[in-house]
Structures are given as C-alpha cells and as structure tokens.
Amino acid sequence: MDADILNQAFYDDGEWVSWSDVEEQLQYQEWRAKYPNAIRSLIPYFEELLSLAESYHLETGRHLSVYGDIGELFGAITYGIRLNKNYAQGADGRLGNDHVEIKTITPFKSKDEVFVKVSGNFSKLLVVKINADFEVSSRMIDRSKLPKTAKPLLRIRWSDLPRIE
Template identity: 35%
Template structure:
C-alpha cells in the first residue's frame, strides 16, 4: 500500500477536501490517530506557534517559487487534484499526461519540505534543510528505477521520486557523493524499490 492510499479511502468515505488535506499534511488518516503516541506529537510541536500555518519550524516563513507564500495544505489538495485528473485522463485515453516533473516537485514540497527556486533557475530545483536539491521524477512509463543528471549542476542532493502505474508516489534523497559517475559528464542514481 502506498503513502497516499488513505487519501483515496478518505475521499470514498465522504471526508471533505479540507479534512483530506489535513490528513495528507500530517500523513495520518483520522482512524489511525489512536495509534499515534500523543506525547511524541506534543514534543514535536513544543516550540512551534499554533497559528503558524506557513512555517517549517518555529517562526520560519515558508515561501515557494518567486517568493509566493503558500499553504502546504493547499499544495496537498492541488497534488491530489492533479493526480486524480492525470488518472482520469489515462483511464479515458490510455495515454499519460506529461506532468511528471511538476508532480514530483509538488510531492517533494509536501513530503520532503522542498523550497522551490524561481522558474528557470539552473543547477538545482530548490533546497531541503538548506542544501541545494535536484529533483528527478521517474514516470509510470519507465520500466527501470535509474535517473541521469548533469554533473555540472550545483546541487548537493538528488531527490528521486517514482510515480507508479497506480499513481502512487515514492521518494528517496541521496547525497551527491552517493551517485555514480563523479568523473564523467553525467551522474547516475537509482531508486531501489
């Protein structure tokens, strides 16, 4: 079962888009809360202002591309709607929409805290915890789990996102030093499934 399966189940059970977005933002379905340790949750939120929706930590404002602030909950709703649209298009036509890179980056923003650079910024897609990150997305059309990136990019980490034929997402972050081909024009990474 994928990371996002419970979102579809919530939709089928009649939860609102806001409730689904809240669950996606925290990664837990409402019926799973009884398994979450309350003391651990409280310890994680201890230094975070309660009304700070746009932050990734205490009092740190979050901005997306070109400085636009956004809500991670809104991004989660957008990702869900785009995935549903792409799945419907495939069911209707037998062809995939070619939106993989954007879906991968939105997933990276939600799941890994990617702070995207402005449009057309060369060398990396954004930062995660202050490190420059390149995001590469593997589409359902690809049968292998390997990616190639130009070694000239100034990224410090590579995030590989895999979207499977059921539109389930999986991702892993690699340090640049873990990639193969350091002496060549291209670096190679592999998301081992």
C-alpha cells in the same frame, strides 16, 4: 431534517461542517504526522494534478507531461523543499542550505532509473517514483554518496538508492 443532509454534514460549534471537510482535515493530519516538514498548502494541487494524470491516462491511454511537476510538489510537501522559480538554473529547490535536484521516474518508464547532470549545482538528489498505479514514493541521497563519473550524465537506479524508513 432531511436524512441526505445529515449524511453530508453535521452541526458543530455553531456551524455546519461537511464530512468532506472532516476527511480533508484528517488527511492533512496524516500528511503532517508522516511528513512533519510538509508544506500543507500544496497538498490539494499535488493531489488534483496526480488525479488528473491518472484519470487522463485511464481515459486515453496517454500520459500528460506533468510528472516532473508532480515530483517537485511531492518533494515540497514531504520534505519541505522550497521550490525555485521555473527554469531556474542549478537545482529545483532548497532544503535549508542544501540545493536539491528533483528527478521523477514516471509510470510509463520501462526502467526505474533517472539521469542526472554531473555539472548541476546540487548537494542532495531526490528521486520521486510514480508507479503504474499512480502511487508516489521518494528517496533522497547526498551528492557526496553518489558514484563518481567522468561522463556528463550519471545514471541512478531506484534500487541503488537508500530506503528511508
């Protein structure tokens, strides 16, 4: 048998399995262990969109308008948030009985902050941060723990959000 074939796949339980299939399954297991509520079916879309945004930026120096979608997919994958239809009024998704607003800090923002409409219909806020190295992290907070304001928009700084260990 050709050595190249053996480096790309192996025979297991009556069928050929590629190493990329094994790597993909290990990665899914890692997501599942870290995020037990993960919606695994969305992982490939998240990874491909993030990779596309990064490679486009490296190639052109410009950014695609996909970071909000990346943030929403990350929320769905990591927390199990069921996303609402595009442009649905209110929040971006549901987590159990809670309406969740998802805001994304993009890699090109000069400040790590987001603005949230106070009039929005949400009980939890998820802030997803995509840094300049295209690494993604998030922090969630109950609306009741947000500062009160009379202004229509509330500024939320990443550094003010509680860390989830």
